[in-house]
Amino acid sequence: MRSPEERSAAESPEARTDEDGRAVRAAVAYYVEKKTMDAVARELETSRATVSRLLATAREDGIVEIKVFQPGARASRLAERLASRYGVQPLVVPVTEEAPVEEKHARTAEAAARLLRTVVTSDVVLAVAWGTMVNAISTRLRPKAVTNCRVVQVNGMGNGTAVGVHYAHAMMDRFGHAFGANVLQRPLPLFFDTPGLAGALGRDRLVLQTTQLIQNADAFLFNVGTVSGGLPSAPHLYGNFLEDTDFRVLREDGAVGDIATSFFDGAGECAPVRLNARTSGPDLEALRSIPRRICAVSGIHKIGALHAALLGGHISDLVIDEQTADALIDAYPAGLSP
Known part of the structure; x- marks a missing residue:
């Protein structure tokens, strides 16, 4: 703080302007250019004590505003908002805005792998829908000693x-x-x-046993795929699995996304999408009874499909990077409201 004498000397407009100018110069040099206190003193041709006083003036007069950001604090706030809006258990992964897409994806996969390790215990049945995110999660799993655990594949393999x-x-x-x-x-x-x-293959005894095991699973791990203008995201566009007529049907039926190749519309409903009659994907309505339905997602392009999946009640646990969570909340402020 400045002494009464210093404040008195600074009362004139000329002195005040000069003081503010020196405070700005000191603040820029110290806080922006990262110069030492001694270097700033030499630059301003003054003492170190005067530089300290100028920096204090800059803070007192609002020239410099110092904020302290706690690591993970923003992610925690986003998690609270997601839980309130969608009724899910969210795990928001802290990432910087400058982080590349690959890093956000990798950190989300790492967080999901850690969560899954706490979920899988002895006698657990884990249903898994393959995809790029779940594949990334699989490479980050650490061994855990459990007994009588079963892992069952949810969607088909292609060819x-x-x-x-x-x-x-x-x-x-x-x-x-x-x-x-x-x-x-x-x-x-x-x-x-x-x-x-x-329908015929779905009634096959071996296939039916697998289907029943999936529907009675303790946990289900998956990601959401996107559909835009009738065009699904990979892997559905590769391998000649679908044709132009299928894309037209998806567009007409308002499909916005899929879980394990079972498509849903903007309300998260599967019934209106006719292509589901030909998919080997699961009955998402039946899978709602699985206690832990863990969706791991990263990427702002996913928020439309993710919002619909949340509306449909297909997700109980959401692992999401900070930037995607922020974009989801901004795009759909009403959450589950119509």
């Missing part, structure tokens, strides 16, 4: 020359090794040629 097989086998093996689990894969295509074929 031997297209996307899906490399995810399904390698990814499921990593989950199996991490938890010493018995792994059950789902040897079905992503999409069937006709609804009749889908």
Whole structure:
């Protein structure tokens, strides 16, 4: 603080202007240019004590405003808002705005792997929908000694020359090794040629046993895919799984996203989307009974599909990076409200 004599000397407008100018110069040099106190004193041709007083003046007069940001504090606030708006258990991963997309994705996968390790215990059945995020999670799992754990694949594999097989086998093996689990894969295509074929294979004893195991799982790990103007995100565009007529149907039915190749509209409803009659994906309505439905997501382009999935009640636990969470809240301030 300045003494009464110093304040008196600074009362004239000329002195005040000069004092403010020196305070600005000192503040810029010290706080912006990161110069030492001694270096600032030499630059202003004054003493170190005077520089200290000028910096104090800058703070007192509002020239410099110092804010302290606690690590994770913003993420914690976002988590509270997500929980209030959507009724989920959110885990918001702190990231900087400058972080590249790959880092946000990787940190989200790491956080989901840590969460999953607390969820999987002995006698647990874990249902897994393969995809890029879940594949990234599988590479970050640390071994945990549990007994009688089963991991079951939720969506089909595609075919031997297209996307899906490399995810399904390698990814499921990593989950199996991490938890010493018995792994059950789902040897079905992503999409069937006709609804009749889908229904017939769905009644096969082996397929039906897998379906029942999925629906009675203790936890379900997945990501959301996006659909924009009838065009789904990868992997559905690769391997010639869908045709232009399918994209038109998705557009007409208002599909905005998918979970394990089961599509849903803007309200999170699956019934209006006709293509679901040909998919090997799960009955999302039946999966609502799974206690822990863990969705890991990163990327602002996902928020439309994510919001719809939350509206549909398909998610109980949400692992999301800070920037995506912020974008979701900004884009849909009403949360679950119509």
